[in-house]
Amino acid sequence: MSKLAEFKRLEAQLAEQLAALNSLKNDSELKREIEFESKLKALLDEYGVGLKAVINILDPGRTRTPLPTQKGQRRERAVKVYKNPHTNEVVETKGGNNKILNAWKAEYGAAAVKSWVQ
Structure with a gap:
């Protein structure tokens, strides 16, 4: 592939990615998620609590029991x-x-x- 063809291909890809980025920047749901994340981080910093501690408070049983797999667990093979x-x-x-x-x-x-x- 010639350098010019490669350049044009990459330039077209970049234009596509920039268009997708601009449409995401204007997405209201993305703005809400970014706002939530920043407020949550500020709240965690204010109280000096880590994310794992919050998860343990909200769902204390989660750390003790592993999440079930989708297909279930295999039984161990007999000798x-x-x-x-x-x-x-x-x-x-x-x-x-x-x-x-x-x-x-x-x-x-x-x-x-x-x-x-x-």
Whole structure:
């Protein structure tokens, strides 16, 4: 891309961003939020209180209990113990992606290894 084309492209982007900024400056809701923020900061400074302290006052249970996740929490995987009847080797794992288990599955088949769970 030539320097002139790049310059014109950047200049057009800048003009777009300036137009968006000017429209935001005239937004009454933005002005209300800015006013609220400045008054809140002044009030916090006046009383010497931090934002975390205000949150603890308004919602005291929030700090003790974590917020629930949207999908919920997964239950912890149970430990499975596999014992190879051919070598008497024992493998403990919470998941199926284990190096030794994968080698056993390749050698003896997945169905056979699955039957070795203790």
